[in-house]
Amino acid sequence: MRQRDDMTFPHEEYVRRIEGLRDRMRERKLDAVVISDPENLMYLTDYQTTGYSFFQALVVPLDGDCFMVTRNMEESNVHARTWVEKTRPYADNGDAIQRLIEALREFDLYNCTVGYERNSYFLPAYQQDRIHSAYTAGRLLDCFGIVEEGRMIKSKAEIEVMKKAAKATEAGMRAGIDAVKAGVTENDIGAAVSSAMFRAGGEPPAVMPYVTSGPRTMIGHATWEGRTVQDGEHVFLEIGGCYRRYHTAMMRTVVLQDKLSASMESAQRQMQKALRELKKYIQPGLTVSDADKIVRDIVSDGRHGGALITRSGYSIGIAFPPSWDEGYILSLMQGDPQILKEGMTFHIIPWVWGVDGNKTVGISDTIYVTEDGCESFFSLEEEFTLKPGDKKAASTPPKAEPPKAKSTNGKGASA
Known part of the structure; x- marks a missing residue:
């Protein structure tokens, strides 16, 4: 891991979080996890953006380097804010899920047991269906809550x-x-x-x-x-x-x-x-x-x-x-x-x-x-x-206006 000067926490804090996640992955017999929830990404890497409605994911293997799949525009947040060094961005007219599958192949994770956050707000059903359709050599399991187990207790x-x-x-x-x-x-x-x-x-x-x-x-x-x-x-x-x-x-x-x-x-x-x-x-x-x-x-x-x-x-x-x-x-x-x-x-x-x-x-x-x-x-x-x-103001009656002076036009009529 590399440390950025403006990261929220010191290097050791992120090491502890990733290692804690990997301990839970071993308990669940997972070779890797695909983390898409914005809060979980922030917790693990310090990554944040307001553009989280676009597909984004951190892939954490049991062994080896972590990497992120993000929209091209959001890749700058990875390099500027986080310790993650490897990114695989996709263009606005590209295929985010296909980019994820390609990255899993590249990092030898295509025929593994991979966890994903089935209950993530920002991993909609149609994207989950596409992941299941494309990831055919390995096995996909719901790992929702695996990061939250660490987040529940604050350091x-x-x-x-x-x-x-x-x-x-x-x-x-x-x-x-x-x-x-x-x-x-x-x-x-x-x-x-x-x-x-x-x-x-x-x-x-x-x-x-x-x-x-x-x-x-x-x-x-x-x-x-x-x-x-x-x-x-x-x-x-x-x-x-x-x-x-x-x-x-x-x-x-x-x-x-x-x-x-x-x-x-x-x-x-x-x-x-x-x-x-x-x-x-x-x-x-x-x-x-x-x-x-x-x-x-x-x-x-x-x-x-x-x-x-x-x-x-x-x-x-x-x-x-x-x-x-x-x-x-x-x-x-x-x-x-x-x-x-x-x-x-x-x-x-x-x-x-x-x-x-x-x-x-x-x-x-x-x-x-x-x-x-x-x-x-x-x-x-x-x-x-x-x-x-x-x-005082509420109980004081308004002052009476002074009577208006009457004037005549010589015929006894008021002006």
Whole structure:
């Protein structure tokens, strides 16, 4: 492997990842794997591009050199960003799958047992069919998850990169909270969040921030659409900051009142308690199902009229659009017997959907599992932000306009 000066991690980190992958390949009796998922390519090589809708693949043999098959235009990303030295690009009017098959022949991998990511978002069925039709001398097996097994547990170096993403997340959230007031638009808030994230060193996230107000908070995964925030309403913010494709995320709620209603107070209290209790019990060995139950039971016990309608958390780390989470690798859900391990990272989301039947609110945290507990990536207070309206201005009646002077035109008529 060669080391580029601007790579995210030192040479040793990529060696560890490739060797870990090869250990799992031996366990599965695979001679090579074809990796096409953008997050997995980033994890193994530091390769990234926004052009991942075109076919791209890293081929990792059990022995010998790795190589990449990419679109001609994307080959520069291999040479500029990664340790990979061998590439086999294809032209825009070329045949990407045929280029892959030719490369497998060239590197003596045509009559082998080769794994491929059957569940990759960016390896569609028609391309998989063509690979099966063309790769006739060997055997193709689904190896989906073989890279993710390594990604699930972050190294200390990865944790440090996620701390940089967390600075962007927190800067964006503070700016978003500051920007909320009656009369501004959701777009104004989104602009403040985005500017602060990027000024704090953040890079383009997999998903732009979620900003909704009032009744629009009940629309799942909605974000700003120009609505003007009204006095007395609440604003829901969910922000995922990014650095070198690693993400951290948090939810917060701003209420434009001087006092919370009983139901909103209950929602805040239960979310705070859920985060506090879960972080008290998280440690290596706790099952995913038990972690979810802690959060779900506490949220359900409130008198807020809402519910936790989703999983209570998900793995988070490397991400490209369309999502910032690694929930397909591991999510905190009922019935999952997997255990937590040191180095796992989660966005914990005890958010409440449907407070009073028409409000969604959230307080969340991104944590990493330590040797004997967990730590948060953030320092921001885990509470609602109250922003009372300007009561003085609201209660002062408008000044009466002075009476207009009357004038005559000599006939007694007013002008």
